[in-house]
Amino acid sequence: MNKRLMYVIIGIVVVLILGVGGYFALNGNSANNSSSGSNSNGNNNNPVPAGTVVISQETFKPGTITVNKGETVTWQNNDSIDHTVVADDGSFDLGTIAGGAKVQRTFDTVGTFKYHCSIHTFMKGMVIVK
Numbered sequence: 001m002n003k004r005l006m007y008v009i010i011g012i013v014v015v016l017i018l019g020v021g022g023y024f025a026l027n028g029n030s031a032n033n034s035s036s037g038s039n040s041n042g043n044n045n046n047p048v049p050a051g052t053v054v055i056s057q058e059t060f061k062p063g064t065i066t067v068n069k070g071e072t073v074t075w076q077n078n079d080s081i082d083h084t085v086v087a088d089d090g091s092f093d094l095g096t097i098a099g100g101a102k103v104q105r106t107f108d109t110v111g112t113f114k115y116h117c118s119i120h121t122f123m124k125g126m127v128i129v130k
């Protein structure tokens, strides 16, 4: 009797562990997919070419872009107002980008570069250089 009960409990525990593990595995996968999807534009329906951040409705899109060392990132301002691209740590400042204009910067150093718009400080983005 007791043995049978033990097996039942073990069975329930195993099912619970598998269930919880599967849940986290699924979550991890979906999180990875969404982040890598926004990084490598080619995988999505996103028409923006790799290496381009579109500024639209006071938002950097994609918010995080990944490029290889030595590649150039273009910021295309599709808003009608000025924006800027300034590194949070002050390592670069691409100046004012008028509505419809674009700026570029080549990243020769591996690292993660957070930046923001100095006019609208809530506008934040990140360049990951691999």
Ligand SMILES: [Cu+2]
Pocket: 058, 082, 083, 084, 117, 118, 119, 120, 123
């Ligand atoms: Cu701005």
